[in-house]
Amino acid sequence: MTTTTLAQPAEVPETGSAPIVVFDDVSITFDLKPVLHHISFEVAQGETLIILGPAGCGKSVLMKLANGLIEPDSGTIRVFGQDISHMRETDRFALRKRIGMVFQESALFDSLSVENNVAYRLNEEGVPYDEAHAKVEEVLRFVELSQAIDKNPSELSGGMRRRVSIARAIITAPDLILYDSPTGGLDPITSTTIIELIVKQRDVSHTTSLLITHRLQDAFTLATHRWNPEAGHMEPIPDGKIDDSTRFLVLNDGGIVFHGSTQELVHTTDPWLREYLS
Numbered sequence: 001m002t003t004t005t006l007a008q009p010a011e012v013p014e015t016g017s018a019p020i021v022v023f024d025d026v027s028i029t030f031d032l033k034p035v036l037h038h039i040s041f042e043v044a045q046g047e048t049l050i051i052l053g054p055a056g057c058g059k060s061v062l063m064k065l066a067n068g069l070i071e072p073d074s075g076t077i078r079v080f081g082q083d084i085s086h087m088r089e090t091d092r093f094a095l096r097k098r099i100g101m102v103f104q105e106s107a108l109f110d111s112l113s114v115e116n117n118v119a120y121r122l123n124e125e126g127v128p129y130d131e132a133h134a135k136v137e138e139v140l141r142f143v144e145l146s147q148a149i150d151k152n153p154s155e156l157s158g159g160m161r162r163r164v165s166i167a168r169a170i171i172t173a174p175d176l177i178l179y180d181s182p183t184g185g186l187d188p189i190t191s192t193t194i195i196e197l198i199v200k201q202r203d204v205s206h207t208t209s210l211l212i213t214h215r216l217q218d219a220f221t222l223a224t225h226r227w228n229p230e231a232g233h234m235e236p237i238p239d240g241k242i243d244d245s246t247r248f249l250v251l252n253d254g255g256i257v258f259h260g261s262t263q264e265l266v267h268t269t270d271p272w273l274r275e276y277l278s
């Protein structure tokens with residue numbers, strides 16, 4: 001990977017600042033089936049919260065709640081200090097502009113070029129072409145896909161499509177990024193290149209993030225690696241240390257079975273968790 005950096009300054013998050021995401025006693029039911037019940041947790045500024053759990057346990061629902069795409073039946077969800085669960089759609093739309101979203105299947109517009117996919121939000125906001133184009137070039141450099149600017153999504157590999165999706169999410173320098181299974185469907189080697197990109201984004205911009213993954217390997221790579229800007233690649237954090245800004249939330253059966261640090265997770269004595277992690 002190259003050492004390209006985005007234009008916005010890489011600010012180290014202040015300690016003690018207000019949490020970016022707060023779930024307070026949130027419950028939601030679909031078709032009489034409780035999917036999440038009494039969920040409470042917080043995500044601090046600059047934190048990467050990795051969300052794990054068996055298929056169908058409610059990870060994507062939790063992500064959609066955080067983005068205001070669906071509303072809880074009860075409880076409160078605050079994002080940037082604002083109650084997103086009971087908000088007018090116009091206000092929610094404005095709030096969502098501060099959130100970058102990377103969907104499970106990349107969710108690119110097949111009829112648009114890579115450039116227009118990546119510039120989508122800027123075009124929506126009426127940003128002049130030259131300015132938008134310069135930003136597209138900058139983020140495509142960051143995700144190492146400059147050569148694909150004029151291509152259509154159908155001409156790209158799965159890993160390249162995922163890079164475009166990340167470029168599109170970060171072009172507005174969001175204050176929060178939601179990654180829903182960013183390596184889903186990719187082979188292990190390509191998955192690691194996407195995780196490397198997420199580590200780079202985390203360590204260069206310190207953007208608060210929620211990340212769903214089905215691959216424990218990806219989760220632990222995130223926790224144990226850092227971006228080396230001089231070398232231009234990801235590397236293990238020396239001395240077996242872990243990234244303090246990365247934390248874990250594990251869901252099962254509609255509830256939280258674990259919320260804490262990497263060390264707490266690997267040293268858990270909970271039988272279900274030990275089995276799940278093995």
Ligand SMILES: Nc1ncnc2c1ncn2[C@@H]1O[C@H](COP(=O)(O)OP(=O)(O)OP(=O)(O)O)[C@@H](O)[C@H]1O
Nearest residue numbers: 030031035053054055056057058059060061062214
């Ligand atoms: N809009 C909806 N209408 C009805 N049921 C839904 C809806 N969205 C989600 N569900 C149900 O909620 C449960 C949790 O779904 P969710 O997609 O959040 O699971 P997940 O943990 O992300 O699963 P996976 O790991 O397979 O992606 C599932 O049983 C799903 O069928």
